[in-house]
Amino acid sequence: MGKLGKEIIGIDIKKLSHSLKKAFADEWLAYYQYWLGAKITEGPMQEAIVKELEQHAKEELEHAQMLCDRLIQLGEIPPLSPQEWSEIANCKYLAPTNPYVKNILEQNLEGEQCAIKTYNQLLKEVKDKDHVTYNMILKILEDEEEHEEDLESLLEDLKLGKH
Numbered sequence: 001m002g003k004l005g006k007e008i009i010g011i012d013i014k015k016l017s018h019s020l021k022k023a024f025a026d027e028w029l030a031y032y033q034y035w036l037g038a039k040i041t042e043g044p045m046q047e048a049i050v051k052e053l054e055q056h057a058k059e060e061l062e063h064a065q066m067l068c069d070r071l072i073q074l075g076e077i078p079p080l081s082p083q084e085w086s087e088i089a090n091c092k093y094l095a096p097t098n099p100y101v102k103n104i105l106e107q108n109l110e111g112e113q114c115a116i117k118t119y120n121q122l123l124k125e126v127k128d129k130d131h132v133t134y135n136m137i138l139k140i141l142e143d144e145e146e147h148e149e150d151l152e153s154l155l156e157d158l159k160l161g162k163h
């Protein structure tokens with residue numbers, strides 16, 4: 001990012017990067033939680049649920065890529081070791097110890113709700129201060145809201161026995 005690009009950011013770049021790094025860690029943990037969940041989950045509607053989990057995993061990884069690109073544009077270095085992810089993350093990693101579909105969906109739903117809170121907060125932090133980051137976070141928040149809705153509908157279908 002050039003001199004002027006940095007100058008027009010109305011928020012301390014170190015502070016902003018700190019928040020972006022935490023979100024980056026969240027995304028990797030969310031990616032892995034979905035990715036592994038899709039591999040091991042079992043129960044009714046398995047095929048539809050696996051498809052959705054895989055789609056969400058893919059989108060969480062895209063979010064990690066967006067956050068990484070923005071950090072680099074800001075002249076910052078993303079967390080260099082996966083060990084840092086759980087240390088700095090906003091949202092807990094929920095290990096899929098019980099692979100039954102309902103448990104996996106509920107764990108991921110908890111993760112999405114944490115992500116929605118985090119990005120909603122981050123959006124307020126950058127509003128009117130960094131338009132480019134604002135747009136990126138808004139796009140991510142839209143995805144997380146959609147993820148929450150997808151998981152809620154799957155849980156509802158399971159409950160209604162639509163399988």
Ligand SMILES: [Fe+2]
Pocket residue numbers: 027030059060063115140144
């Ligand atoms: Fe995400």
Ligand SMILES: [Fe+2]
Pocket residue numbers: 030056060112115143144147
């Ligand atoms: Fe998500």
